[in-house]
Amino acid sequence: MTDRFAAAVRRLDPRLCVGLSLFLGVSLWKMPVAAVGAAGAFLLLLTLLLGRGSEGGTGARPLLMFVLLWSGVRLGLALWDGIPMQEALTLSGEIALRLAALLLLGLTLSLAVSARRIGLALSWALRPFMGRDAWQGALAFALMVHMIPETRRNLRELRRGLSLRQGRLSLQQRLTLVPLALIRVMARSAWTRAVAVASRRLDGPEAWTGGLRWRLVDSAVGLAAAMILLPAIL
Structure with a gap:
């Protein structure tokens, strides 16, 4: 149910x-x-x-x-x-x-x-104001929404990895290591996201029209x- x-x-x-x-x-x-x-x-x-x-x-x-x-x-x-x-x-x-x-x-x-469908809705709403360039705002917003669960997943994996490698860390150590490691992991994944967008042909107006x-x-x-x-x- x-x-x-x-x-x-x-x-x-x-x-x-x-x-x-x-x-x-x-x-x-x-x-x-x-x-x-x-x-x-x-x-x-x-x-x-x-x-x-x-x-x-x-x-x-x-x-x-x-x-x-x-x-x-x-x-x-x-x-x-x-x-x-x-x-x-x-x-x-x-x-x-x-x-x-x-x-x-x-x-x-x-x-x-999903981030993809939110992007489609945003592209539809922006089209009267931005014309064919509305897909750029839609793609940017969709990527931002997509990064929220990805950041949570990476943060969860970092915490698990630190607990397995170093045992119990002090609060000060966690506040120092976890943000720095998260920034590094997210920066490395930027190229992967760019390749994924290009391979799925999401970097053009055709990908952000219709489907609703x-x-x-x-x-x-x-x-x-x-x-x-x-x-x-x-």
């Missing part, structure tokens, strides 16, 4: 997914806190369903750790400015909730739509989303 639902989400038109993500991303800063909490809970559930069985998990844990760290810093700054504890907790908690929902939205989009088909279910999902989101922000 959950696999069929995830497959149905991935079959949605990427233009709909990208458009809804942009609209919801802006709306998350205008919605009431209760609506943001409901949207965050839905996005977390959707992330877990879409990331089920994927290598390395969903990737939500480091994002949520970042939110906790940022909310702690925001709380400390608010207390430093002399804001009462209760008000500072409320302020940092609201920011943490909105930021967590925003990060989960981006994670859900990356799990639901709007269906009735896309219209239904878009209409349902609009009916839910518009009352929450108006």
